[in-house]
Amino acid sequence: MSTITLYGATGTIGSRVLDEALRRGHSVTAVVRTPAKLTVQHPALTVVTGDVTEPTSVADHSKGADVVVSAVGGGDGPGHQALIKQSFESLVAGLRTLGSDAPRLITVGGAGSLRTRDGKQVWDAAGLPESVLQIMHAHGDGLDYLRTVDDVRWTNLSPAATIAPGERTGAYRQGGDDLVIGADGESRISTEDYAVALLDEIEGPQHIGERFTVAY
Known part of the structure; x- marks a missing residue:
């Protein structure tokens, strides 16, 4: 089992990653700004206060971990999209x-x-609404930055065009830089199955130093 340091554990995707990691028996340290917001309790979960934008905090909470997962996004309102690349640089x-x-x-x-x-x-x-475009391009900027990094083992996991809470089926298809589209012509995945794919990557690394995507 792995020891995981998780940022963004209270978010829509991060909370599913947390659930999936605990479900599989991994140990998780959730680093959050406000611990009271994380109400999950589990023997394998430790909740600590930290700041993903502070490299010293990142180093302190990542020491001894097998993997650090950042589920920090830009959906918290105007201006927050800048947090994506900033957090990648800090990590x-x-x-x-x-x-x-x-x-x-x-x-x-x-x-x-x-x-x-x-x-x-x-x-x-x-x-596409301007607010959505800003978040999309912020993620693109973050990925561009990661692609300049060759001394940290990174992986970037892009979701389908549509991702939303739903059923955990355990099934998905993978792609690289091309959008994965289903037989119905749609590109979609549940946050639960996105988390399945992310934990599969933790347990069986296939995409070190690259981006991949998952969808049904």
Whole structure:
């Protein structure tokens, strides 16, 4: 079993990652700004106060872990999309200080930069709200940054075009930089099965130093 340091555990995706990790018997340290907001209790869960934008805090809470997972997103209102790249930079800086003992880093990504069948990208679709576009491009900027990093073992997991709470089936299909589309012409996945895919990557690494995506 792995020891996981998790950022964003109170969010829509992060909470499912936490549930899936505990379900599989992993030990999790959830690093949150406000511990009172995380009401989950489990013998394998430790909740600590920390700041994903502070490299020293990252290093302190990541020491001894096998993997650090960042489920920090930009959906908390205007201005928060800048947190995505900032958090990636801080995570990498903090892990670098741990040298050869640094854990892996897995980040929750976005679908906006995935290629569509017409050769464009998801964020090129007409009619997307400006607030959504800002978050999409912020995730794209974060991924661009990670692709410059070669001294920290990172993985970025992009969801399908549509991700929402739903059923945990345990089934999904993988792709690289291309949007995965189902037989119905839709690209979608539940947050529960996204978490399944992320934990599968923790348990059986296949995508060190690259982005991949999952959908039904």
